[in-house]
Amino acid sequence: GQQVMQIPQYQHVQEGEDFTTYCNSSTTLSNIQWYKQRPGGHPVFLIQLVKSGEVKKQKRLTFQFGEAKKNSSLHITATQTTDVGTYFCAGPWDQAGTALIFGKGTTLSVSS
Amino acid sequence: DTEVTQTPKHLVMGMTNKKSLKCEQHMGHRAMYWYKQKAKKPPELMFVYSYEKLSINESVPSRFSPECPNSSLLNLHLHALQPEDSALYLCASSPRIASQETQYFGPGTRLLVL
Numbered sequence A: 001g002q003q004v005m006q007i008p009q010y011q012h013v014q015e016g017e018d019f020t021t022y023c024n025s026s027t028t029l030s031n032i033q034w035y036k037q038r039p040g041g042h043p044v045f046l047i048q049l050v051k052s053g054e055v056k057k058q059k060r061l062t063f064q065f066g067e068a069k070k071n072s073s074l075h076i077t078a079t080q081t082t083d084v085g086t087y088f089c090a091g092p093w094d095q096a097g098t099a100l101i102f103g104k105g106t107t108l109s110v111s112s
Numbered sequence B: 001d002t003e004v005t006q007t008p009k010h011l012v013m014g015m016t017n018k019k020s021l022k023c024e025q026h027m028g029h030r031a032m033y034w035y036k037q038k039a040k041k042p043p044e045l046m047f048v049y050s051y052e053k054l055s056i057n058e059s060v061p062s063r064f065s066p067e068c069p070n071s072s073l074l075n076l077h078l079h080a081l082q083p084e085d086s087a088l089y090l091c092a093s094s095p096r097i098a099s100q101e102t103q104y105f106g107p108g109t110r111l112l113v114l
Helices: none
Strands: A005-007 A010-014 A019-024 A032-037 A044-049 A055-058 A061-065 A071-076 A085-092 A100-102 A106-111 B004-007 B010-013 B018-025 B031-037 B044-050 B053-057 B064-070 B073-079 B087-094 B109-113
Touching (some): A044 A055, A044 A061, A100 B044, B031 B073
Antiparallel strands (some): A005 A019, A085 A100, A085 A106, B004 B018, B018 B073, B031 B044
């Protein structure tokens, strides 16, 4: 099956610092999604990237999809304590794209 | 209504018990999913239903038995579970079965098997 690798596993930052998590695959992805899971919560959809080289922004969050559609990143500018949680990328589970397979996630902690 | 509901929120069961987890959505979605999530791990796909038919069974032990009685409901029947089955069980739905569809997750059922 497909695999999606994600690094780093953990990241601690001071409030106001930037944060980036990276996701990559050995195969071309038709699309990639990003989810956020707060401590004690459930995954919540953030965004989907479909096009090669696509960049999307949501306030302080910037999402990129690589030109080869094999990697993606999520960058948070000037982190806040509300950004705490685990960020997962998710790609197609199989060639038919019937479901999603999640990366291992990056857990972000922010100290004020 | 963009909500997926799950009951119960918490469940403690012995290894000889039989219990069921329930999931409901009223968004008209035709794909529904069960995931298992252990602490500090990503959600792992268990089952996928498409138009009330089982589409994917990701090699899940038979002590987990899914059921989709109609397009809004998804159940997971549990029997003779093991302590290592303790986890957060997440239900999700999407408009249809495709990786390009957004998945909407329920709050999950935290299961403890003693």
